[in-house]
Amino acid sequence: MKKIIVTEKISDKGVALLKAQKDLQVDVEMNLSREELLKRIPEYDAIIVRSVTKINEEFYKHATNLKVVGRAGNGVDNIQMEGATKRGIIVVNTPESNIVSAAEHTIGLMLSSCRNTVKAHKMIESRVWNRDGLKGMELMGKTLGIIGLGRIGGLVTTRMQAFGMKVIAYDPYIADARFKKYNVKKCETLDELLKESDVITIHTPKTEETMNMITYKDWQKCKKGVRVVNCARGGLYNEQDLAKAIREGLVASAGVDVLVDEPKPISPLIDLPQCVLTPHLGADTQEAQDNVGIAIAEEVIAALRGEMVPNA
Numbered sequence: 001m002k003k004i005i006v007t008e009k010i011s012d013k014g015v016a017l018l019k020a021q022k023d024l025q026v027d028v029e030m031n032l033s034r035e036e037l038l039k040r041i042p043e044y045d046a047i048i049v050r051s052v053t054k055i056n057e058e059f060y061k062h063a064t065n066l067k068v069v070g071r072a073g074n075g076v077d078n079i080q081m082e083g084a085t086k087r088g089i090i091v092v093n094t095p096e097s098n099i100v101s102a103a104e105h106t107i108g109l110m111l112s113s114c115r116n117t118v119k120a121h122k123m124i125e126s127r128v129w130n131r132d133g134l135k136g137m138e139l140m141g142k143t144l145g146i147i148g149l150g151r152i153g154g155l156v157t158t159r160m161q162a163f164g165m166k167v168i169a170y171d172p173y174i175a176d177a178r179f180k181k182y183n184v185k186k187c188e189t190l191d192e193l194l195k196e197s198d199v200i201t202i203h204t205p206k207t208e209e210t211m212n213m214i215t216y217k218d219w220q221k222c223k224k225g226v227r228v229v230n231c232a233r234g235g236l237y238n239e240q241d242l243a244k245a246i247r248e249g250l251v252a253s254a255g256v257d258v259l260v261d262e263p264k265p266i267s268p269l270i271d272l273p274q275c276v277l278t279p280h281l282g283a284d285t286q287e288a289q290d291n292v293g294i295a296i297a298e299e300v301i302a303a304l305r306g307e308m309v310p311n312a
């Protein structure tokens, strides 16, 4: 009997699918401390995680029986891939399953930060009816700069074109044909995107190259009062620098779903009224979680049985 441990919330449908397999034992253990997890992991053939559990060298040293890591989601930045490869551990993820939800949340943060929705809501909550200081910015006719024209960047593009935005993008890893397909102007340099955009959103994976990709000097190159969104990974825009740029008025507003220190709610952005923050909710819809839960269960089951796995 192969054993799987699930350490973060995946949908009931995904768990049910795992539990329906007669040759598998499934333990859902969402409240284990790191020490407890490291103590228990030698029992398991597979682990399913989201973005909080760190699968690193320390973890692999304890995971002596591990054959499969399932990442219920898109990115694999919390999983040290080299450590898995050298031990013959298969890593699978679900790159397509939550992208619509991530794109929609990006747009939600764009709209709410450009229209001061949260600040206004707080005012109403304190029984104040006052429109002063709440004037927003219309998106129609503005230029949206997308850093990373992958799956989510593509979905954001078509949706924001429907809002009447002109979309430009910077992505040195994407073929010209994709820019053409989406009717997006290709920026040859990041600076070109920074200079031309009224709103900037980032959709890159978190890597050494993309961490702190946008720093204070970059905000200085933008149009004064640029609006920004980060629904990808904390720290792609350096947090301290973004906070400074907001305080100085270089950046007018920020919609932020991801923080450097998550799951701890620690960030200089939290106290700024120009920011709308959510706790990594991009993929948190019923639909996305059902898709992800089922997809990751199917992949982990297949990988444990030695079958072909699409996202390995």
Ligand code: MLT
Binding pocket: 050, 051, 072, 073, 074, 075, 076, 098, 280, 282, 283, 284
């Ligand atoms: C993803 O990478 O798809 C998300 O971060 C998944 C999650 O919400 O945990």
